Amino acid sequence: GAVVSQHPSWVICKSGTSVKIECRSLDFQATTMFWYRQFPKKSLMLMATSNEGSKATYEQGVEKDKFLINHASLTLSTLTVTSAHPEDSSFYICSARVDRGGYGYTFGSGTRLTVV
Amino acid sequence: AQSVTQLGSHVSVSEGALVLLRCNYSSSVPPYLFWYVQYPNQGLQLLLKYTTGATLVKGINGFEAEFKKSETSFHLTKPSAHMSDAAEYFCAVSDGGATNKLIFGTGTLLAVQP
Numbered sequence: 001g002a003v004v005s006q007h008p009s010w011v012i013c014k015s016g017t018s019v020k021i022e023c024r025s026l027d028f029q030a031t032t033m034f035w036y037r038q039f040p041k042k043s044l045m046l047m048a049t050s051n052e053g054s055k056a057t058y059e060q061g062v063e064k065d066k067f068l069i070n071h072a073s074l075t076l077s078t079l080t081v082t083s084a085h086p087e088d089s090s091f092y093i094c095s096a097r098v099d100r101g102g103y104g105y106t107f108g109s110g111t112r113l114t115v116v
Numbered sequence: 117a118q119s120v121t122q123l124g125s126h127v128s129v130s131e132g133a134l135v136l137l138r139c140n141y142s143s144s145v146p147p148y149l150f151w152y153v154q155y156p157n158q159g160l161q162l163l164l165k166y167t168t169g170a171t172l173v174k175g176i177n178g179f180e181a182e183f184k185k186s187e188t189s190f191h192l193t194k195p196s197a198h199m200s201d202a203a204e205y206f207c208a209v210s211d212g213g214a215t216n217k218l219i220f221g222t223g224t225l226l227a228v229q230p
Binding site for chain 1: 148157162165
């Protein structure tokens with residue numbers, strides 16, 4: 001239970017284009033979802049927290065106009081990387097708060113973004 | 117604000133040896149603590165967590181961790197390493213509801229030698 005499905009698993013795009021990553025909670029309602037970015041051989045950096053029906057809260061240093069987050073329903077949050085550049089290439093992971101089985105978090109399988 | 121420090125970015129053990137991965141945290145509120153494992157190009161899998169109650173927590177695959185408030189530590193151990201344990205391990209801390217944020221340590225890459 002408490003499964004989050006993240007798509008696509010990997011994407012290659014041209015510099016200057018936009019890419020959308022989806023994160024769906026399959027068997028629960030995700031009021032709060034999180035987006036992380038992971039650089040090679042590095043830890044997960046929290047980018048933003050999204051709450052259903054309200055604007056996302058971005059961490060310091062994260063460009064909100066570059067990384068657009070939408071949490072329009074209790075089962076779907078999206079991250080759009082706008083006007084992508086090679087430096088945006090990274091591994092992006094979504095996560096959702098769950099209370100099933102006690103306080104915790106469940107994670108998507110991640111999206112490998114390569115901008116060429 | 118919470119933070120996590122993982123001592124040792126790389127740890128190498130022999131198969132069958134004790135695994136000890138260190139984690140220290142900083143939190144202004146009673147912390148909720150987690151250990152996750154990540155295999156290459158995959159998401160994170162929960163090994164175990166501490167929220168309340170018993171301070172010695174047992175998780176999957178034979179791992180366990182002990183919450184020591186006096187030492188602000190939550191070290192991960194496994195009595196006998198298997199080759200399949202080779203992966204990246206992350207310790208993480210949450211404020212348990214104030215912001216719901218989960219903050220990760222820098223990770224420890226565990227290598228298991230035959």
